[in-house]
Amino acid sequence: MADLNSGQLLEKMRADAPLVQCITNYVAMNIAANVLLAAGASPAMIHAEQESGEFARVVSALTINIGTLSPDWIAGMKAAATGANEAGKPWVLDPVAHFATSYRARAALEMLDLKPTILRGNASEILAFSGATSGKGVDAGDSVEAAEATANRLAAERGMVVAITGAIDFVTDGTRTARIGGGSALMPKVTALGCSLTCLVGAFAGISPADPFAATVAALSLFGVAGERAEKLAAGPGTFAAHFLDQLAAVTPADLDNARIEA
């Protein structure tokens, strides 16, 4: 499947409707599930240690986001990642604001050591893995460019795909790289769209586990095209969110040929 382009992957994703286990934060739960449903995947939010590992063995992909962390949730995340690894399922890590507190920094590193297939974050989150970031709170204070060297190094050292999302996204597997444009300036004004994108990356990885790089590029392209189209219909961040979900459902495989990708 390594040769499928983004449009072909979207077509396959909608045909398969992959089941994606999303362990995400309280802010993102609803919008992330709606993003997956609109795009054509099947979300399931199952997080507790008592069942997360068992469930991770039967899904198409797992995504883990550390946004609203607590000890019980960390236990559930570890059980799920372990289950996914044992069953050979791809999983995506979203290390939300791991630079904000020492508790969060430690949790992000522990999750990274559980070998995610794909790491997705904003520039400050990726950069913080090399120790230097100007991020505050949960928003990116750094440019995508500033984090590219760290992304390339992390990808090569740890054998994973790294995606930095921002005005122009950057994706690398340590060898190949891509930049994806599109989107809208309204997107950072709607909470948890980045978290939702992490889940969508999981959906594409679920149908193309053999090529997580192509899966990541396809997910980011769908987000970019839908965001660009939604902006034309929106009068602000509230109406944008509704139109964005409509567009995730409306975008066709052929539309992804117009995604602004630079390989």
Next chain:
Amino acid sequence: MADLNSGQLLEKMRADAPLVQCITNYVAMNIAANVLLAAGASPAMIHAEQESGEFARVVSALTINIGTLSPDWIAGMKAAATGANEAGKPWVLDPVAHFATSYRARAALEMLDLKPTILRGNASEILAFSGATSGKGVDAGDSVEAAEATANRLAAERGMVVAITGAIDFVTDGTRTARIGGGSALMPKVTALGCSLTCLVGAFAGISPADPFAATVAALSLFGVAGERAEKLAAGPGTFAAHFLDQLAAVTPADLDNARIEA
């Protein structure tokens, strides 16, 4: 009150604005509360063991949904169901994806043994109580028809109302049955509408505890009519959700005379 039709029950529900304690999942919290407010009820999300049982004694109805389960929440659910039972308050069980893991299956059975007034689920969730389902994740893989026999048996054996929701809903109390149409193909594309419906069933049961069958039919009819009307205004799942809430508020008691019900 056993003779009131759906329109009369809607009128009474809006006049009473019943207080409904909703113990629901993280994905559904916001949309479920908005569904109740739009329809005319008063939601309160109170789940912790330390207060859920005390609160269940003073509400009009309780609803319990096992979507995002953990040990603390199970304890809170049990305390609430026990409180509702002791105070003679109706309560509704929504056994989300209880076939997905062994932890979830056990929790659903334990809740069922606490004698809900009404059980609402999709076809796969109802069917799974008889051991056989093709459900995966949280979506129904089975047809409503396939689960009707199980619903009738559960209703008769356990003395409760059972509702299977899908393209055409089925409601049974073991003796009476009804089928409710309407709705929209966009509804499964918006997350947690089924969970929200469970809460709305609680609102109607809260004003008509003497006839949970009629209450369930009324709630499903309101959902069906509002969904049909919202679809005409929507361009996709995102705008549908907003219009659906508008229509829950706009539907009149007389409009429910046009609900597609087959007794």
Next chain:
Amino acid sequence: MADLNSGQLLEKMRADAPLVQCITNYVAMNIAANVLLAAGASPAMIHAEQESGEFARVVSALTINIGTLSPDWIAGMKAAATGANEAGKPWVLDPVAHFATSYRARAALEMLDLKPTILRGNASEILAFSGATSGKGVDAGDSVEAAEATANRLAAERGMVVAITGAIDFVTDGTRTARIGGGSALMPKVTALGCSLTCLVGAFAGISPADPFAATVAALSLFGVAGERAEKLAAGPGTFAAHFLDQLAAVTPADLDNARIEA
């Protein structure tokens, strides 16, 4: 900064984009974050005891809402309030439905003893601190006027600002008072807008910690003007919510000169 009017405070708030730590309930998480982003602030939902106090030391303001309470969350709230106090950061308390159960009543009093800078509630919630309320569930059963004497007394005794929100809001610091109109009858039909307003009060307090009274008036004025404008565009509570977020972003500092304030 004590002399800045609401328009000037809005301008400064958007320029600074204050980082606000919101410990809020599961229902409100998403809409509260969207309200802050639309208005121009930067929300961060960090609640666990393991990190909430450390994070409270670096934010511009903290807000605490007891809507969906449990023991772990109370511990996180206390750690955060203590951290904010030690670092001299303003914080806002929202004692959701603290009259509903004994557990909740005790938690609200314990939080009040941690000396919030600002207390915001509906009339029933403020009145309940004097022992008498007709509130049921989470909605206000009392009029704003009925709670004004309690608000004035609490403000004077505890040296904090108290805001009662309703059809006409009332703000007092024990000496100064203001009434703010505007808004829309659709606002109580959208869940968690009051909780979101608490977070917005935090955003304004974060840029004007020296004058929490003026900050509170500015936040309430922005809500009132945006609500009034959104109502003209809405067909019900669902479309209102989307337009309201749009208007929070669209309202200009000059528009706040038309806020219906009575000093």
